[in-house]
Amino acid sequence: MDRFVLTDRDKAILRFVSSVRFVMSRHVTALFFDGARACDRRLRALVDHKYLMRSKVLYGVPYLYQITTLARRLLGLNPRQDKIRIDHIEHDSLVLDALIHFMAHEELPLSAFEMEKELNRKNGFGQRCHQPDFVFIKDGKSTAVEIELTTKAKDRLEANVKSNFMKYDQQIWLIRKDNRKLLALLKSYEPKYASMNILSVEDFTDVNDFIGY
Numbered sequence: 001m002d003r004f005v006l007t008d009r010d011k012a013i014l015r016f017v018s019s020v021r022f023v024m025s026r027h028v029t030a031l032f033f034d035g036a037r038a039c040d041r042r043l044r045a046l047v048d049h050k051y052l053m054r055s056k057v058l059y060g061v062p063y064l065y066q067i068t069t070l071a072r073r074l075l076g077l078n079p080r081q082d083k084i085r086i087d088h089i090e091h092d093s094l095v096l097d098a099l100i101h102f103m104a105h106e107e108l109p110l111s112a113f114e115m116e117k118e119l120n121r122k123n124g125f126g127q128r129c130h131q132p133d134f135v136f137i138k139d140g141k142s143t144a145v146e147i148e149l150t151t152k153a154k155d156r157l158e159a160n161v162k163s164n165f166m167k168y169d170q171q172i173w174l175i176r177k178d179n180r181k182l183l184a185l186l187k188s189y190e191p192k193y194a195s196m197n198i199l200s201v202e203d204f205t206d207v208n209d210f211i212g213y
Contacts, residue, residue, distance in 0.1 A: 004049045004075075014071045020096065020116040021062040021082050031103075031110060037082060055194045057084055064089070089169070094147050094201060095133045098174060102136060104147065112136050130163045132171070141169040147201060148175050152183045161189050161196070170195035179200050 006014075013032055017023050024041055033039040043065060046052040051071045054063040064084060072079050099113060102174075106112075114122075119131040132144035144164040164171040171193075175182050177200045186198050 004045065006051070010046060010051070011074075013042075013046070014067055016110070017052065017065060017067045018072070018075055018077055019118050021088070021092050021117075022084055023096065024062045024064060024067050024093065026062070027093075030100045037197060047122065048084070055084070058086055058089060061089060078207055091147055091149055094149075095175075098145060098147060099203075105137065106138055108136060108138055112138065130160050132164055132168075135168060137189075144168040144171040146171065146173045148173055149179075149201070150184070154185060155183055157182075158189060161186070161193050165193040165195075170197065171200060172197045174199050174201040176200070197213060200201060 009032055013028060016031065019061055024045055025036065028038045028043060029039040034044075043052065043054075047054055047065075050068050050094045051074075052065050053068050054065050056063055066082060066084070067075075067077050069081070095115075099115075103110065103113070104110070113134055113136045115134045119135065122126065123131070124130065132146050135142055135144050144167070146160070146164070148157075151157075158188075161171070173196070175186070175198065183198065188197070190196050190198075
């Protein structure tokens, strides 16, 4: 049996998977490969050699990939494994879809983005504060992106908007088209917190321009 060697791309995949709760093969294909077949073969190899693990947690949802304890040691990370929450799968998958969209739409490399987990790591081990789902930098300006599928309490929602306003040059909120209550709340904050953009989450299922409200 040939000795398995991690490539630079493998290590980049592992680093990215460590920055999110899970990935699906289509996300890895879009970010690191030219085609699904080559991606699936390499993911299988990384699973077989214990760098990734995959699980089928919900009917109708593709395999979810996470890094293993071996990969965490390789990357110098806390060995504690992230727990997949079934009620968060849709949100976390949409975060990755949005990331891929913005990479294409803004013509930016993956290195221009920081995910929520990375932002928390940089914040240290003190008291946790709100972090957006991801942030990207373009032309020296920072943009916070939030995927919000449910309506939070008004005070908490405004606190998150204010936090983004204080830290970043602009913020984008992606919400469901039919969530009129959340739309009304967010729009009520626009006069107070400049540089807000509210968009429809349904409009980025493929790489097309968003259609804003």
